[in-house]
Amino acid sequence: NALVWVLARAGAVLGGEVSEQRVPWAPSLGLELTFRLDPLALLIALLVVGVGALVLIYSIGYFRPGSGDARRSAPLLLAFAGVMLGLVLADDLLTAYVFWELTTICSFLLVGQAGISRESRRSALQALMITTLGGLVMLLGFVVLGESAGTYRISALAEHPPGPGALTVAGLLVLVGAFTKSAQLPFHNWLPAAMVAPTPISAYLHAASMVKAGVFLIARLGPVFAGVPAWWLLTTAFGLATMVLAGWRALRETDLKRLLAYGTVSQLGFLVVLMGQGTYPAALAGAAMLLAHGTFKAALFLVVGVVDHQAGTRDVRE
Numbered sequence: 001n002a003l004v005w006v007l008a009r010a011g012a013v014l015g016g017e018v019s020e021q022r023v024p025w026a027p028s029l030g031l032e033l034t035f036r037l038d039p040l041a042l043l044i045a046l047l048v049v050g051v052g053a054l055v056l057i058y059s060i061g062y063f064r065p066g067s068g069d070a071r072r073s074a075p076l077l078l079a080f081a082g083v084m085l086g087l088v089l090a091d092d093l094l095t096a097y098v099f100w101e102l103t104t105i106c107s108f109l110l111v112g113q114a115g116i117s118r119e120s121r122r123s124a125l126q127a128l129m130i131t132t133l134g135g136l137v138m139l140l141g142f143v144v145l146g147e148s149a150g151t152y153r154i155s156a157l158a159e160h161p162p163g164p165g166a167l168t169v170a171g172l173l174v175l176v177g178a179f180t181k182s183a184q185l186p187f188h189n190w191l192p193a194a195m196v197a198p199t200p201i202s203a204y205l206h207a208a209s210m211v212k213a214g215v216f217l218i219a220r221l222g223p224v225f226a227g228v229p230a231w232w233l234l235t236t237a238f239g240l241a242t243m244v245l246a247g248w249r250a251l252r253e254t255d256l257k258r259l260l261a262y263g264t265v266s267q268l269g270f271l272v273v274l275m276g277q278g279t280y281p282a283a284l285a286g287a288a289m290l291l292a293h294g295t296f297k298a299a300l301f302l303v304v305g306v307v308d309h310q311a312g313t314r315d316v317r318e
Contacts, residue, residue: 002085003049006042013042020091036091036155043287044088044216047294051208052081058302059200062309073110077204080106084209088216093142093152096217097135100181103210104131110205111197123193130190131180138177138217145170145224158223171225174217175234182214182268185242192261199305202257207297211268212290219275219286226278235276242269256304256314260297267293 009019023033037045056077063073083106087099104127112124146152148166161167178184183191191211195202205211218235225231243266250262271293274286308314 034092035089055204127190134177134180141170141173178214195257203301208294239269239273
């Protein structure tokens with residue numbers, strides 16, 4: 001249903017129409033859930049619901065019918081798709097934060113699975129701790145940004161950003177959250193460790209959707225922080241370092257899923273560099289790379305799942 005809705009709205013959005021919707025949350029406190037469908041949100045939404053639908057179909061053959069993994073993973077994948085869609089459509093900083101942390105909780109449950117193995121528990125807790133702490137730092141940046149500007153609406157902030165002092169502080173705090181979620185150095189280790197999750201989960205969360213949340217946030221708030229030199233400098237420096245070092249680390253891996261994981265970290269660094277530039281050509285290049293990476297990397301993860309099932313190993317030496 002979500003995929004059909006996004007495809008039905010695609011023509012109007014690409015033609016320049018922007019859809020907005022407000023849902024009362026806590027009227028007595030002046031809080032509401034605000035959603036906005038524009039070309040950037042449309043791009044990520046297509047990845048979220050399109051790849052998500054394909055991964056669910058793939059999962060029918062991957063998991064044993066009636067197994068605990070199947071009964072646990074299917075509803076959690078659907079829940080994750082819903083909260084990820086809410087994140088990309090959010091036009092309010094507090095709304096975005098709520099969905100941001102909900103994706104973290106869903107990721108923890110999906111990576112940890114039943115929690116039977118020590119490795120899965122450790123990997124799920126590592127991802128939870130890093131991304132949650134980064135999210136709390138990001139929330140502080142949101143509060144600084146919203147209170148100094150007098151509004152938490154992202155579209156309004158892009159038109160009338162606050163003064164340079166508050167903007168710089170908020171930008172630094174927001175980047176911490178974005179870097180943790182998109183596995184930038186030095187927060188990258190949680191992503192390769194999360195490869196203990198079943199392959200459909202890795203394909204969806206760690207290739208097509210969740211790891212794109214930080215890149216999406218940088219792209220969404222780029223117009224707000226366009227006048228902050230530290231924004232461009234930090235995204236370029238950390239993105240380049242992540243791209244080179246993670247790419248070099250991938251060359252040493254023999255486990256196919258971890259190889260793809262380090263490759264993903266490297267390509268996320270490339271995306272952070274592009275989205276942090278604040279120029280129109282870089283934004284177009286970033287959008288193309290975002291769509292391409294989400295599709296080809298998810299497909300590669302699914303292929304590795306087939307190889308693992310048929311060969312009984314993911315070790316390239318075997």
